[in-house]
Amino acid sequence: MTSPATQSSITDDTTFQTRGGITVRRITEQHPYEDSTAPIISALDTRRGVLLASSFEYPGRYTRWDIGFVDPPLEITSRQRSFRIRALNDRGVVLLAPIARAIAATAGIEAAATTDTEINGDVLPPADGFNEEQRSRQNSVFTLLRAVIECFASPDDSQLGLYGAFGYDLAFQFEPIRLQLERQADQRDLVLFLPDEIMTVDHRRAATTVLRYDFTYDGKSTQGLPRDGERRDFQSTDSVPRDCDHAPGQYADNVRVAREAFARGDLFEVVPGQTFFEPCPAPPSELFQRLRTRNPAPYGALMNLGEGEYLVAASPEMFVRVEGRRIETCPISGTIARGRDAIEDSARILTLLNSEKECSELTMCTDVDRNDKSRVCEPGSVRVIGRRQIEMYSRLIHTVDHVEGTLADGFDALDGFLAHSWAVTVTGAPKRGAMQFIEDHEKSARLWYGGAIGMVGFDGGMNTGLTLRTVRIKDGVAQIRAGATLLFDSDPEAEEAETRLKASALIDALRRPTDAAPKVAIAARPGAGRKILMVDHEDSFVHTLGGYFRETGAEVITLRAGFPLTRLRDEAPDLV
Incomplete structure (x- = not known):
């Protein structure tokens, strides 16, 4: 991951103490900027780790940056209410001791089995009779995460934290529904890593920084222990048994069923999806590079989650971002295809902005988003600071709102995260009813789609994007899920076509390995010889x-x- 020592220079050597009594030493090095993340990208084909990459700029919202690592010492996974915290190398063994102590002191968690390399346990169900304002504080896997974060909490570092993926099913610990879709035996609802060597890249400043951490607790230290991890080759495939989990027309049929629910007043809007399957003969790193070039996005990611599972993302939508006490979101709703040139783009933007349906979709999303924030924010602090702003991507034009609030005393970033689970832009409204409709009418469990990717910082911050425009690769098979926002006046066939349009950039990246445009027939030249x-x-x-x-x-x-x-x-x- 690192550059040769002759090309780097140490600029800082700092030691600080966490709230859980861990002594952290952080060495900061400046590295050459050019292609600095290339070693991480290639390593993620075979080694666990995460690269988060923002390749999109929007004033006051997004800048271009990368942050990544490989071979983390610690992994946290969960399925429903069961969890496992595992040391991935000898350095992780040192970190398990303070975590085990923190878990033992946390009500609502049962550690069923603890060894030198693993902690396995369960989170107890929540008690009955709580106020809605305290729903985010009821027992859930986030109770476990809060205990881990408290153990490492410190205001002295803004990069150290938990990085990875939050699955869609986590929402049911916050808002239970009746489950009826099959969940595969190997499904995981949460995969987070705690890294001990982090590369950050600021593209505006053309600066690359590597942060190396060592931890000391109860007389044991990671100092001198190797930063290594398991290697597992990527397994590719050239074929898939099916190309979609819906037959042609089935999605349109779901739109008709949804319109009946709207007519009864059961729902205001709902966002069902469908999943497309493609073979993935190229390694995930190559797919990531193609997407980053062809479809720049604020929440790009390449993740090796272990167990032969990868996520390659080009998500356009912020989920929850927290800095200090400020919490913000950017709901996206309203979509139209890009034109052939800037003039046609302009005409389509006008069409999008003049669409009452698209305006209603975004208004509903933002109203629900404001309601989510009001659960955990100071009264009067929730406000819309950007309305129906245009964001342009490789194939799509979106309308976007920007909403902010101030977290109230007694609430943290995880409360804000849970209060928004999951965003109305991938579920609907009323949210619980929409999630039940999705469970009853989609053809397969969502897995990571509709959840979040990103990081939770030990300094109290958070930066997460919705898991949209994301390829999940498992055993060489690529899965692309896409949805559309349905309202009473939705056109069934048009909504089905929109899901295919949203998936098209990812499918193109899988099918077309080079950046050369597809060959088109040369038009006749009737003026030749004139x-x-x-x-x-x-x-x-x-x-x-x-x-x-x-x-x-x-x-x-x-x-x-x-x-x-x-x-x-x-x-x-x-x-x-």
């Missing part, structure tokens, strides 16, 4: 018109008005 004489009356448009004639293959000459008429005989044009 000569056209243009007369310039200084009207400001003659050369544009002449350019159009040249596109037909014709030869064009332009003369200023007043030229001798003998030029007509000399040039002998076919058209004047």
Whole structure:
């Protein structure tokens, strides 16, 4: 992961204490900027780790940065209410001791089995009779995460934290529904890593920094222990048994069922999806590079989650971001395809902004988002700071709102995260009813789709994106899930087509290995062999018109008005 020592320089050596009594030493090194993440990207084909990459800029919202690591010492996974915390190397063994102590002191968690390398246990069900304002504080896997974060908590570092993926089913610990879809035996609802060597890249400053951490607790230290981990080769495939979990027209049928629910007043909106399957013969690193080039996004990611599972993301949507006490989200709803050029883009933006349906979709999403924040924010602090702003991606144009609030006393980033689980832009409203509709009418469990990717910082911060426009790769099979926001006046066939449009950039990245555009037939050139004489009356448009004639293959000459008429005989044009 690191560059040669001769190319790096130590700029800081700091020691601080965490709230759980862990002494942390952090060494900061400056590294060459050019292609600095390339070793991480290639290593993630075979080694656990995460690269988060923002390749999209929007003033006041997004900048271009990368942060990544491989071979983390510690892994936290969960399925329903069962969890496992595992040391991935000898350095992780040192970290298990303070975590075990923190878990033992936390009510609502039962550690069923603890060894030198693993802690396995369960989170007890929540008690009955709590106020809605305290729902995010009821027993859940987030109770475990809060205990781990408390153990490592410190205001002295903004990068150290838990990085990885939060699955869709985690929402049911916050808002239970009736489950009926099959969950595979190897499904995981949560995979988070605690890294001890982190690379950060600031593309605006063209600066690369590597942070190396060592931990000391109860007389034991990671100092001098190797930063290593398991290697597992990527297993590719050239075929898949099916191309979609819905037959053609089935998604449109779900739209019709949803419209009946809207008519009864059961739902205001709902966002069902469908999953497309593609073979993935190329390694995940190559797919990530293609997506990053062709479809820049604020929440790009390449994750090796272990067990032959990868996530490759180009998500356009912030889920929850927390800095200090400020919490913000950017709901996206309202979509139209990009045009062939800037002029056609402009016309489509106008169409999008003038659509009452698209406006209603985003208004509903933002109203629900404001309600989510009001559960955990100071009264009067929740406000919309950006309304129906345009964000443009490789194939799509979106309308986006920007909402912020101030976390109330007694609430933290995890409360804000849970209060928004999951975003109305991937579920619907009312949220619990929409999630039940999704469970009853989609054809397969969502797994990671509709959840979140990102990091929870030990300094209290958080930066997460919705798991959209994301390829899940398992045993060489790529899965792409996409949905559409349905309202009472939704057109069934148009909504099904929208899901395919949203998935198209990812499918294209899987099918087309190079950045060369697909070959298209060369249009006939009816002007070939013709000569056209243009007369310039200084009207400001003659050369544009002449350019159009040249596109037909014709030869064009332009003369200023007043030229001798003998030029007509000399040039002998076919058209004047």
